Amino acid sequence: MRLVMDTVEEEFVEIPIPIPSSTSSSSMAKRPCPSQNPRMELENLLYQFLSLSDRPSLSLDLSFENLLQSMPPDTDLIDRALKMGSLLLDAAKHSSRKRASNHNSIVWPLPPDLTFKIFSMLDTQSLCYVSAACSFFSKCAKDPLCYENLDLTTLVPKVNNAVVATMIQRAGKALRSLKLGVVPATACSPGFCQPMVSTIRKAIVEAPNFSWNDKRSRQGRESSVLTRCCLSPLSGDGGAPGALLRKLHLYNIERMDSTSLCGALSACPSLLDLEIVGIHVELRQTLMSVSANCHLIERLFFESSRTGRDDSLKAQTCSELVNNCPNLTSLSLRGFKLHDCKVRILVKGFRKLKYVDFSSSYSITGNFLRNLGNCNGGNLLEVLILRDCMHLKEMEVIRFLTAILAGDFKLLMHLDISNREGLACEADWYHRCYSSNNMPIKQVLEARPDMRLVAEYPSEGSYAETFDAEMNSDISLQFSSPTSDGSIFMSTSESSYNSDHGSGNEEGQDAVIYGESSDEDNNMNL
């Protein structure tokens, strides 16, 4: 029990006689007459010895040496001195620690349960630091409640499988949320900002003080990497840890694959919030696993590790997802190849869907938005983000804005149709257009003053050179992943839009036909 501030008792000082310090006067309380009690006698001796520290010209070493000289040569006085000195030192250190503990209990008046609550709000690394501050913190940090929300994300690779396993074990039944992986410093909260996908290499380059030449970091590098089995503890112990997990966020774990991710998902039937960024897994397989295992899911945020390459989504996957996960309110699929017909299944099918983000998608033209918004589904939509969708057609956007003006999508609060390269023209998506004359943006803003409409395009006549103030060059860096065949978005004066990136809605125009499952070794011959 913690001692309340104003009733602190000095519990451990047995003799209420202060040890004299060098500044005190000679007002030492007289000790009671020494009784025959041997214990009292020892304490008297101790007291007298310690009083010696008052003496201005104390030279204990000289006195001891003199004593030695006066003793017979075989005396064991030195050993005794060593022994007694050591005992006294230990006793003093012990009492000093006790005093420090007592001091800490005054300075930190919060009881254990409040301390657990505060500790559970710290990221796991900070929790480790805090646990080393004092013994009370260390004791508190052992409670499973502190590990309720495991945040093991780091700027550079630091956490390995063993650490994950240990922390999950410490959480036990209290585990509710797990965040894992490498999150670059430039990442901000998802939903409204640029992609967070980043290779580990890039994250390392950005981190301060990290040098590839640093011997310590090089040695530790291999053992600081998460492998594909890092989530297997969720399935261990009969699946107990994963059973109550509500939130799982994974970032840039290079070695994780579809099998291991799906295995982890199968251990998490209570999952409400799943966020996957920069993991080399296939969209279809992952959604199938969610469909099969996570029926309670409310938020799904999925950002591809290979922008524009994952074409795996099938209509059947969408239907199954809609049927098996009716509670979904927030859906973000960024950087995938999405076809309008499939997306339509999703947007129409999820009855509770409020938040949709298909930024950086390939192939979707906006066709899926037709005839949505009143009773055909999509009427609960509050946020719709279609930022930097390369094939989004101006015509479809105009149609959509017109529908809003006509009174559809009454609940829509936030719409983002920005595009660094402008929108696609009707006939040929390679041509970009963004004329403010055609788009009824002003009218929408007037008709719906409660709505936030973000429509940032390069000024007419210019392409990659002029970036809007909001969009900085970080976007272009993160879009061109190191494995891509070259700059996709750099300049439109070259033929950087290849037929491979066609919308796929046109029949027989694609030069390369994609298989059902995306092949990671697939060499895209452009």
Add this chain to the structure above:
Amino acid sequence: MASSSSNLISLKTSDGTVFKVERALAKTMKTVQAIIEEADANIYMIPIHNVFSHHMDMIIDYYKLSVAGKSKEFSVEKLDNDELKDFLLAVHYLNMEDLFEVLTQAVADRLEKKSVGYVRKYFGIENDFTPEEYAAIRKKNDWAFKGDDIEPEEDEEKQEE
């Protein structure tokens, strides 16, 4: 039950000041609410131990901001650590959920991403470990102490004493 003419509840802090607060605010204090509900007759004055008038001032500030939808503007930055801990205990006693979350988060923010030495200094905590205990703790979580992104240790030498 309560006199309908008065929508104000009187709360008396431990330093003797009486605050007349709206019923709605008193409702956010579950401890107070329980007292009101248990009483048969009207209560004229509810004493709240462990809560001082400067705590009540801040509670009222927070309430006004949250009613206006601006609860994010409420800040406890100007409070030093002891004041913040005191306030947290008061709010905990009163059992006010939202404000409690805000304050525990505020304390957590002050603890986050700091070195061991900094945490001790900042909160006035003294090291009461033996050198062996301290070494064992650091070893147990050694991945965390390979700090690239946390301020360097200042007091490692002092462990030897």
